[in-house]
Amino acid sequence: MSSSAADPAPSPSQTRAPGAPDAADAPPSGPTGPSRSEDPRRGRAKRRPGDMIFTGLSVGSGLIIFLTLALVAIFLTVRSLPAIRDSREFGGGADAVSLWEFTAPLVFGTVFAAVLALVMAVPVSIGIALFISHFAPRRLATPLGFMIDLLAAVPSVVFGLWGGVWLVPKMQGLYELLNTYLGWIPLFAGPEPEPPMRNLATASIVLAVMILPIITAVSREVFLQTPRLQEEAALALGATRWETIRTVVLPFGRAGVVSASMLGLGRALGETMAVLMVLSPGSSFSLHILEVGQHNTIAANIASQSAEATPDVMARLIFTGLVLFIITFIINALARAIVARSARA
Amino acid sequence: MAQAINVEDLNIFYGDFLAVEDVTVTLQPRSVTALIGPSGCGKSTFLRTLNRMHEVIPGAYAQGKVEIEGQDIYAPGVDPVNVRRRVGMVFQKPNPFPTMSIRDNVLAGVKLNNKRLSRSSADELVESSLRGANLWEEVKDRLDKPGMGLSGGQQQRLCIARAIAVKPEVILMDEPCSALDPISTLAIEDLIHEMKQDFTIVIVTHNMQQASRVSDRTGFFTISGTGKPGHLIEIDETEKMFTNPTEKQTEDYISGRFG
Numbered sequence: 001m002s003s004s005a006a007d008p009a010p011s012p013s014q015t016r017a018p019g020a021p022d023a024a025d026a027p028p029s030g031p032t033g034p035s036r037s038e039d040p041r042r043g044r045a046k047r048r049p050g051d052m053i054f055t056g057l058s059v060g061s062g063l064i065i066f067l068t069l070a071l072v073a074i075f076l077t078v079r080s081l082p083a084i085r086d087s088r089e090f091g092g093g094a095d096a097v098s099l100w101e102f103t104a105p106l107v108f109g110t111v112f113a114a115v116l117a118l119v120m121a122v123p124v125s126i127g128i129a130l131f132i133s134h135f136a137p138r139r140l141a142t143p144l145g146f147m148i149d150l151l152a153a154v155p156s157v158v159f160g161l162w163g164g165v166w167l168v169p170k171m172q173g174l175y176e177l178l179n180t181y182l183g184w185i186p187l188f189a190g191p192e193p194e195p196p197m198r199n200l201a202t203a204s205i206v207l208a209v210m211i212l213p214i215i216t217a218v219s220r221e222v223f224l225q226t227p228r229l230q231e232e233a234a235l236a237l238g239a240t241r242w243e244t245i246r247t248v249v250l251p252f253g254r255a256g257v258v259s260a261s262m263l264g265l266g267r268a269l270g271e272t273m274a275v276l277m278v279l280s281p282g283s284s285f286s287l288h289i290l291e292v293g294q295h296n297t298i299a300a301n302i303a304s305q306s307a308e309a310t311p312d313v314m315a316r317l318i319f320t321g322l323v324l325f326i327i328t329f330i331i332n333a334l335a336r337a338i339v340a341r342s343a344r345a
Numbered sequence: 346m347a348q349a350i351n352v353e354d355l356n357i358f359y360g361d362f363l364a365v366e367d368v369t370v371t372l373q374p375r376s377v378t379a380l381i382g383p384s385g386c387g388k389s390t391f392l393r394t395l396n397r398m399h400e401v402i403p404g405a406y407a408q409g410k411v412e413i414e415g416q417d418i419y420a421p422g423v424d425p426v427n428v429r430r431r432v433g434m435v436f437q438k439p440n441p442f443p444t445m446s447i448r449d450n451v452l453a454g455v456k457l458n459n460k461r462l463s464r465s466s467a468d469e470l471v472e473s474s475l476r477g478a479n480l481w482e483e484v485k486d487r488l489d490k491p492g493m494g495l496s497g498g499q500q501q502r503l504c505i506a507r508a509i510a511v512k513p514e515v516i517l518m519d520e521p522c523s524a525l526d527p528i529s530t531l532a533i534e535d536l537i538h539e540m541k542q543d544f545t546i547v548i549v550t551h552n553m554q555q556a557s558r559v560s561d562r563t564g565f566f567t568i569s570g571t572g573k574p575g576h577l578i579e580i581d582e583t584e585k586m587f588t589n590p591t592e593k594q595t596e597d598y599i600s601g602r603f604g
Binding site for chain 2: 138227229230231232233234235236237238239240243247248251252
């Protein structure tokens with residue numbers, strides 16, 4: 001406010017906002033203070049009511065972010081304290097299933113499902129993003145980009161329905177093939193898959209479809225920002241379109257793709273409805289993604305159990321929620337660090 | 346190695362708009378041809394048609410004939426990728442690949458052309474190309490450092506090294522010094538003098554002094570008004586162009602009466 005250009009001719013229609021304390025108008029005690037008050041033409045800017053209101057609103061909105069985040073963190077910590085206190089590991093509890101035994105498989109299932117989804121979604125997303133940014137004619141690129149954004153707007157419960165009702169029966173043939181011929185890979189090992197295919201593989205596919213739009217949209221933006229001069233440099237050396245993409249576009253967009261993937265990973269970690277509606281839950285550390293009833297995710301577990309939870313169980317659920325909060329926090333921090341580092345370079 | 350370029354009845358369009366009309370000219374091998382003229386007269390556009398780089402711009406196309414070593418680069422079946430490997434280009438602003446080291450920048454084009462290159466022959470090529478661009482002495486101790494760490498003039502010479510590493514026949518320069526300070530400009534101009542022994546060089550420049558310093562022949566492009574196509578008014582020995590041009594328009598431009 002104080003740095004805005006001063007209006008030398010005070011207009012009578014704009015009066016000082018009522019209630020603005022005069023003390024706040026005193027020149028700042030910084031090094032610029034004295035020189036400013038000596039120059040009559042650079043007096044304090046008038047305080048206009050519109051400015052004051054808008055400043056207040058935007059500062060307030062900014063503070064709400066901090067407040068909300070702090071409240072959520074405090075809630076998670078305080079309400080999960082009973083579970084920590086009663087646990088065999090940290091307190092004097094003697095539950096049949098310890099807190100660690102309860103949480104760890106859920107963390108495993110959550111991260112496993114999200115990583116599988118990421119592995120499936122990232123290559124496809126990069127492909128779509130490159131197609132839109134560098135291969136598709138403009139007539140096609142615009143509607144395609146629009147459709148990708150539309151896909152992001154589909155509610156997760158709809159993806160859950162689609163996955164649970166349509167996709168689950170369709171996957172049986174593929175899973176049997178994978179199990180028979182690629183069973184030597186731990187992922188596809190285990191007993192012959194039995195319908196319904198409500199296993200982690202199907203859940204991950206649904207998750208992959210759900211995180212596809214965000215990764216594609218962000219990657220596309222990054223690819224489109226590749227400096228024209230860089231691409232021309234490659235083309236003028238006799239690079240084909242693919243060689244131009246490989247030597248210029250992909251290196252330029254790498255950090256953006258990484259951060260887009262992290263955003264997708266964050267969404268996959270927290271996704272609830274789709275997993276709840278597709279996956280038949282279990283509590284193991286099994287690598288067999290085709291086996292039913294082996295895995296569950298934190299979010300889906302909370303959603304399915306919280307309605308009829310006793311206070312003990314609720315504290316445990318909130319503890320898993322705290323763990324999920326921390327995991328997503330770390331993922332996002334990592335993504336930002338990567339982007340910041342490449343922005344400096 | 347260096348080849349003459351024969352241009353016949355070349356018309357260049359951006360969509361429906363005729364940007365350059367009816368250019369017929371022969372660009373001499375082992376010499377520097379400078380193209381001068383006011384902004385928007387089509388000299389850069391014309392330059393880009395010599396290695397089909399104008400095709401990067403949506404809707405741009407050329408009609409006519411451009412022959413290098415007797416081969417029409419617009420004949421059906423000619424791959425623009427191959428044309429660009431024979432006709433290198435240096436741009437207005439230095440554009441080394443930001444993610445690559447100095448060494449990898451020099452080798453970038455060669456690695457596209459033939460993937461396998463032994464370590465020793467790669468080293469040789471890096472040295473000869475950087476020497477050819479008068480940059481070797483300045484960077485030989487930091488070949489693995491990023492190319493973006495060099496000064497603007499060094500970056501531009503790195504781009505020239507990258508262009509000559511693929512051993513083209515022709516090198517096109519599109520105002521290569523417009524983003525450089527006078528000292529760096531001098532270094533590039535000296536380099537152009539040396540390079541003309543091996544290459545056919547075509548340089549577009551806004552700077553008439555530069556044209557008179559570096560070129561053997563000078564061509565003058567102009568437009569008669571906004572929205573009209575550009576024409577090659579006159580091309581002749583540089584000395585004659587700057588002292589006693591045949592066309593009145595050339596004389597007006599060179600003497601500063603317009604443009």
